Amino acid sequence: MKNISPILVFIIAFFVSSFTKSGELLAHVDKMLYLKGKIEDKSIIIKIKCYDESTVRYMNYYFEDDKIDHYLEGNLIGNAWQFNSIDNQNAEINLVIKEDKNGIWKGFWREGSNKKIDLILNPIFANPDSKYYSYSQSKELDLYDAYKISIVDLTKTKTEKVSKNFTLDWYLEKQSGIAFFRLHNENKKTSCDSINNVLETLQLSLIQDYYRFNPNRNGLNIESEILYLNENLISFKIISNTTFKTQNPVKVQQLLCLKLQNGQQIDLESIVWFDEKNPKPEANDVSQTYEYRKKVFAPKVFSILNELYPQQMQTSDCNLNKETTWAIPNFILTEKGIQFSFSNSANCSLMDWAIIPYEKLASFLEKKYQLH
Template sequence: MKNTIIGILFFLCVHNIYAHREKTYYLQGKVGETELAIKIDEYGNDCVASYFTQNDLYNHLLEGVILENGQINLISKYWDPVKKQNITKDSVQLIEKEKNVWTGTWTYENKEKIAFSLKPIDIEKLNHPYFEAIKKYEVDPFTAYRTKDVKFKKGKKQKISKGACIRKMTDPVTGISFFRIINSRKYKIQADSINNKLIANHLKMINTKYSCVYLGSNGEYSIDYEVTFLNQDFISFTTNTNRSCFGIKGSNATEYHTFKLIDGIAPKLEDLFWFGEQPQPQLSSGEYKWMQYRYKVFGPKILEILTSLYPEKINPTEAIKCNYNSVKAWQFPIWKLTTKGLYLESKTLTNKKCDDTYWSIIPFENLKSFTNPNYNFTK
């Protein structure tokens, strides 16, 4: 039988499904000489807490209850294979005595008790090296506190397109790498805003590593990236994430990301390419008019273009297993920009092995008459 971490994970899963998280507290202070930060999530009368110390940035988990007087009682356990029972490792009693002042008692396995006090984490006072990024892109106080001493190491530069370069940056402690865009005034790439977005994402990745790997050894989290497009207006990149949190069966995820350089906002595909009549209406993803556009205009037009470009892939004989010659396969693709053009990944709904349509790239030249006039992808 594994230690109590499995029970806590089950608790988290159940409450994510059946309960609404009412409030989250982000607190920091000292227990004896140990500086720590703790995050407490309320689920009705139940709660789950994560904490780390200045000497051990990996998550330690606690679970507990909230009493009628507002006191929070938390415990952590481990399984003793000799006694064949759960042993309480730490227990914590904590209450907000006055606004923003929390006091309590920390009891260790050896019964030693230490009184302590905590206060909310104030990111304004952390002297965080990337304060602008954490403020603008909503990095939570727990992550901000955990990464307040991060020092990224510069890696190699990589040229993506004419005048467009990125640089690899690595956190040497966790080994998590991501990238930054190098400003280029010659080619009008001003990347300060998007780099703050990338920094914020990098900090969140580091926090995920510490949250996913239990006590520094049990579990794994890693992420790789590939930048597929970069010009003066947009960046597209792919991330591949592998995780096996707390040693539980792992999972892999591939995601496509596209952002505007000027503000770090992710555009909709309709912001870049429009196949309907003018003037173009303002559509929100998922609404009725957007769905009708995707069904009646977008899907048929994409199939028409791909059929002219890749007849050997779309013809009925070759496409019978994957239904690439069906409008439905192209109504709701996931997408990214590449140096060769717009990549659309089919969602066939019949065979997931068909989703990775590596060939389905529409060159920007073929999209000129459908491209937002504010952007030029063929420079």
């Protein structure tokens, strides 16, 4: 099999964040039902997918006080739909419903050998006045997930000073344990409204993923850490530790470097530029950017890292000892300098040593960001 072209890898890396959506792509869906009802004192929210090519109905549900997704499958029996839990779920669930008038469904719910509980389900409608409605719209959430996000409660738990001019407010979603920060600039020199909207969106996305149906997942722990902050930029990492029922734990980190002014991700070329003969290409010019990365950036970074870390740079892990590898690294700003890593291997995604100090890059850094 031929190797994948480096330019293709670069293009994918360049554009993937632009096309990533949290919504689910559904093929040949004939009908979607979004319903809400009560099982004794607990509110249940239901989504039923009806596919053209299948007589099976697929149902997700959660309870308001729990919010974790569960899954049932159903078939038409007589004039009613009967849903049952699948084999790998702990509780044996049975739901039987049939359509009544005005979009209302009626039936019963049973867990194990417990008694049947009568159930009336009413349709859910979009509510523009609901909490986090703008998030639901931007992520194109369906009514099922939009309702779930609207009942998420973020509580401010602490405030801490992190620099001369900045403090952090930490907000916690109690059930998931996911805490995330918001920024405040004490001298009012920099408005934090845009960046805080982005930070809220990030936290809601993490919470949404936590509650999404995943029968193989035992637990998910998420932490965030700020690595660099000044009046212009913030760099931080989000570390996710996932434990599973049938496989080894997985640790993943997401690196983010954002402009405080607008909350947008900043690209590497806007921070450091090594080509003294040619101007920077347009931000969307993938071909020219890759040519620069391959011919100028990679050789320069490879040379500096070899000078600073000769022993670590001899390793063949992730082809770190090859110059071409360094054309497409991940990066993050730290107090010491620019840190590089790669996503294609666990060994190379957490390379705490691969830092080029700002002093080494002084003549190549974009001065307006005041990196030091």
